[in-house]
Amino acid sequence: MVRHHLSGLPLSQLHRLKQRIRSYVGFRKAVASFQKTHFADLCSEKCFTSYTSACCGREGIITFFADVVVNVLLSTHEEIDGLLDILDTDTGGLNCVYLNKTGCLWRAKPIVCEMFLCEHAKNLVLDNNKALKSQWETFRRRERRYTWPTRPVLFDELEDYFIGAGFDSPLMYLHRSPGLLRLKARHGLGNAKAPK
Ligand code: SF4
Ligand code: SF4
Structure with missing residues (x-):
């Protein structure tokens, strides 16, 4: 749904969205580099060589709607096809469906x-x-600063954007989670209504 909507946008709007996530992408690169430098060897030795990462258990994944939007904005069509294919061919097991032998299949994994x-x-x-x-x-x-809605944050804004375009998703936690809605209300943040 996200891919379909984004691929129908005029280039100027797509460009604006990409600009909007630029600082977040910079943050993600910095975290990824930190993780790679300080944790890659440890994680590889403890978990990935045995293909049993405790990080990537099937029940462990929480995905925000904005995670999907950011990932689609950064991915090629082939990469998104790969994610959809894996959902179609999922045979169960203990690991997250997106974990394969080369690691996570998302270009920008969920935050x-x-x-x-x-x-x-x-x-x-x-x-x-x-x-x-x-x-x-x-x-x-x-x-x-990007995810926690005590002030206007990117993750809320991306949900707003898609709600405004007529979309709905159970992953829109910043518009659906009672706890996050209360937090927003306490900080005087308005709410685009999520469709029922
Ligand atoms: S559980 Fe995750 S963070 Fe901990 S060692 Fe394994 S891969 Fe690294
Ligand atoms: S989405 Fe990626 S990083 Fe997250 S649990 Fe699944 S395989 Fe692991």
């Missing part, structure tokens, strides 16, 4: 996945290194 570190990884890498710990905490604060 909850990106920001997850298990206790083992945190203890080993962050607990004895104040500088790294503080860098990670800074990333967590930056994440909230």
Whole structure:
């Protein structure tokens, strides 16, 4: 649905949306680079070589609607086809449906996945290194600037945009989750109505 809508937009509107997510994409690149530098070896040794990452359990994934929009904006048609194909051919199991032998199939994985570190990884890498710990905490604060609606945030704005275009999705948590709606109301944020 997201791909279909975006592919029908005039180039100027598509360009505006891409501009709108630019700073978020910069943030994601910085986090990915941090993860790669400080956690890739540990994660590879503990989880990925055994193909049993605790990060990527089937029940563990939480995806926001904005995750989908950002990923579609950044992906090729072939990459999105790949995600849809895997949903059609899913045979169950314990792992997330999007995990394959080369890793996650999303070009920009959901933010909850990106920001997850298990206790083992945190203890080993962050607990004895104040500088790294503080860098990670800074990333967590930056994440909230895009996702946590105590002020106007990108994730809410992208939902608004699609709601305004007549779409609805159960993943629109910033318009559906009672907790997030209360938080928005407490901070005086209006709400585009999610269709029933
Ligand atoms: S963060 Fe923890 S659970 Fe996830 S891949 Fe790394 S070591 Fe494994
Ligand atoms: S979407 Fe990707 S990163 Fe997230 S749980 Fe699935 S395979 Fe892992």
